[in-house]
Amino acid sequence: MxxxxxxxxxxxxxxxxxxxxxxxxxxxxxxxxxxxxxxxxxxxxxxxxxxxxxxxxxxxxxxxxxxxxxxxxxxxxxxxxxxxxxxxxxxxxxxxxxxxxxxxxxxxEERFLDEGLLSVGRRTAREKVSYLLWYLHTRALEAGLTFDNTLFLPMNQQHFADTLGISLVYVNRTLQRLRSSGCLTLTGRTLVIHDKTRLAELAGIDPKRPERRPII
Amino acid sequence: MxxxxxxxxxxxxxxxxxxxxxxxxxxxxxxxxxxxxxxxxxxxxxxxxxxxxxxxxxxxxxxxxxxxxxxxxxxxxxxxxxxxxxxxxxxxxxxxxxxxxxxxxxxxEERFLDEGLLSVGRRTAREKVSYLLWYLHTRALEAGLTFDNTLFLPMNQQHFADTLGISLVYVNRTLQRLRSSGCLTLTGRTLVIHDKTRLAELAGIDPKRPERRPII
DNA sequence: CGCGCACTTGACATGCGTCAAATTACGTGG
DNA sequence: CCACGTAATTTGACGCATGTCAAGTGCGCG
Structure with missing residues (x-):
């Protein structure tokens, strides 16, 4: 070693x-x-x-x-x-x-990439943004990086756009609409998830096929 | 074993x-x-x-x-x-x-998935279809499945659509336009590449960053 | 001969992109 | 602490690439 x-x-x-x-x-x-x-x-x-x-x-x-x-x-x-x-x-x-x-x-990593492909290829903008936030929150949980559903996100809206294959402007508009749905708050770089089940619904995640639980 | x-x-x-x-x-x-x-x-x-x-x-x-x-x-x-x-x-x-x-x-596999994400997320429909055909031809070459730039493709236009994140109808229209560009022929399930360099250009593949050559 | 499936084509609708400008946040030096 | 410059976010107006609906056409197979 x-x-x-x-x-x-x-x-x-x-x-x-x-x-x-x-x-x-x-x-x-x-x-x-x-x-x-x-x-x-x-x-x-x-x-x-x-x-x-x-x-x-x-x-x-x-x-x-x-x-x-x-x-x-x-x-x-x-x-x-x-x-x-x-x-x-x-x-x-x-x-x-x-x-x-x-x-x-x-x-x-391959599972993540597969999910990414599904997102970018088949989800609508609203589903994409919802999924990305859901995904980041889920991974942060797994890594012990969240505190009480609150999470520091180091990326900006341009990163979101480049992740999801949509334009910066449309990411912004979509975020506005997500905020007004009430299930999350995103101010600056701080994300708070108020209703993760709802967020998963908005992301079009199949409730019958839950993601694998955090391993450890 | x-x-x-x-x-x-x-x-x-x-x-x-x-x-x-x-x-x-x-x-x-x-x-x-x-x-x-x-x-x-x-x-x-x-x-x-x-x-x-x-x-x-x-x-x-x-x-x-x-x-x-x-x-x-x-x-x-x-x-x-x-x-x-x-x-x-x-x-x-x-x-x-x-x-x-x-x-x-x-x-x-991860490299393929990364390329797929770039395609689905950032290429236009014309670039997507060009890239997919280029990719399939390249992989078929690597596996010794092509004969004189001619290649049997087992998938139909619905598969293309589901691969590229565009609709079946638009795959079809895009294929028409690609055909009339003259650099390929696709009749039934038989693909013939007449000008692969041109195809790569249409796909938006960076000429300065060539794909890794077939290993072996 | 006829059914089914893949492929085509046309007409129209729309989700998202682009351009441009305003507003806000943010770091830095005075 | 304030003034300023720069980057990030937000909003509006408008355009277009791509989606959707619907109606063919062609063809392989029983």
């Missing part, structure tokens, strides 16, 4: 863990803070692909020699643990349970 | 490997044929999340006890190899290279 860990680094808001198109032979775990993964088009259109926080791995999708197909940027101050990806094979040999953990994490 | 493999099964077009909401303690590899993974909303809206063919794993995202968050359906006759997921830990111990392979496959 001592040869696997390389170092610990800290990034500031807006700094990149790695850029789209950059090659990196590193792996990262988040010790503290929020980041987002994104992809973009030649003309600058951007799609945020997922958010990540403590315990999440970054860089697993990158080969060691090719350019990264996505970028990762810090949303808050971000403390990272850095590993050499080349050490992975020997690590898997010495500690097979680590391989299982990584498989589990990858599977979890 | 002999204790890992359970059996081999064959499905017909339209049959399900597993349904959304079903619990399954199995893992599958595709030996032959095409399938698609999908998720849906309570009211029936459907999002196809990815396509899979020979060599791809299915069921990795499912826990052994919870309901599957997505379904998988056969697009062609589908031959599958079935494994017991519970055997994975001991397998990883005996054969750490398998863990690496699975990690690689999971990373590959």
């Amino acid at each position: 001592k040869t696997f860990k390389v170092s610990e680094i800290t990034l500031n808001v807006g700094q990149s863990v790695y850029l789209e198109g950059e090659t990196s032979d590193k792996l990262y775990t988040i010790l503290e803070g929020w980041a987002f993964r994104y992809k973009s088009m030649p003309d600058g259109r951007r799609q945020i692909v997922n958010y990540a926080y403590q315990g999440d791995f970054l860089g697993l999708q990158n080969s060691m020699t090719d350019k990264s197909p996505h970028g990762v940027e810090a949303l808050t101050i971000l403390r990272l643990c850095v590993f050499q990806k080349a050490r992975l094979p020997s690590l898997f040999e010495k500690q097979p349970s680590l391989a299982l953990d990584l498989t589990w994490l990858a599977a979890r | 002999k204790t890992f493999k359970v059996s081999e099964i064959t499905l017909n077009v339209g049959q399900s490997v597993y349904l959304e909401g079903e619990t399954s303690d199995k893992l599958y590899t595709i030996l032959e044929g095409w399938a698609f993974r999908y998720k849906s909303m309570p009211d029936g809206r459907r999002q196809i999340v990815n396509y899979a063919y020979q060599g791809d794993f299915l069921g990795l995202q499912n826990s052994m006890t919870d309901k599957s968050p997505h379904g998988v359906e056969a697009l062609t006759i589908l031959r599958l190899c079935v494994f017991q997921k519970a055997r994975l830990p001991s397998l990883f111990e005996k054969q750490p290279s398998l863990a690496l392979d699975l990690t690689w496959l999971a990373a590959r």
Whole structure:
């Protein structure tokens, strides 16, 4: 294990863990803070692909020699643990349970991405915004980042727009309408969920197929 | 290895490997044929999340006890190899290279999903359809399923629509316009790419950031 | 020969995008 | 603590890409 860990680094808001198109032979775990993964088009259109926080791995999708197909940027101050990806094979040999953990994490990320695709592809704007807030709240719960249904969100409306595939202006209008529905408050960066069941309804989440409960 | 493999099964077009909401303690590899993974909303809206063919794993995202968050359906006759997921830990111990392979496959799937999110979230209808055809052709190349730029596509326009998050009617109109651009022919289920570079342009794929070349 | 399903096409409706400007919040230096 | 500059949020007016509805058309299969 001592040869696997390389170092610990800290990034500031807006700094990149790695850029789209950059090659990196590193792996990262988040010790503290929020980041987002994104992809973009030649003309600058951007799609945020997922958010990540403590315990999440970054860089697993990158080969060691090719350019990264996505970028990762810090949303808050971000403390990272850095590993050499080349050490992975020997690590898997010495500690097979680590391989299982990584498989589990990858599977979890895939489930998130699948949900994201459903959102972006098939939900209406109202459902999209509802779902995103529901999702962030649910993940924050899982990570112990909420206090009494209140939650600090490090992203702004532009991030929402780029996550959901709608325009900034329409995110704003949709948020207004959600606020007036009464089931949540979002002032500045503070989100309070008053009625999560209602929010799930607005998001078009199937009540008969509940999300998996937080693992631990 | 002999204790890992359970059996081999064959499905017909339209049959399900597993349904959304079903619990399954199995893992599958595709030996032959095409399938698609999908998720849906309570009211029936459907999002196809990815396509899979020979060599791809299915069921990795499912826990052994919870309901599957997505379904998988056969697009062609589908031959599958079935494994017991519970055997994975001991397998990883005996054969750490398998863990690496699975990690690689999971990373590959994540890259596909990221691309899908970019498509659905940020591309226009024309770019979406172009990208999907480009993507299917590229993957088919990688798998040795094309012959002289000609490729059999097992999916219909409804599948395209559900993949791209647009309506069936608009997929059709967009295909018409793509055909008249001259860079492809799509008659029935046969796709011929005449000018792949042009197709990539229409899809808004960054020329400076080429997709990773087929591995092997 | 006829039924069913995939594909087409036209007419019309609308959810969301775009442009532009106003307003508010926020950090920074004086 | 205030003044200022910059970024984030909000609102209005208008346009368009895409959706919806509905009616064909073509074709494979029994």
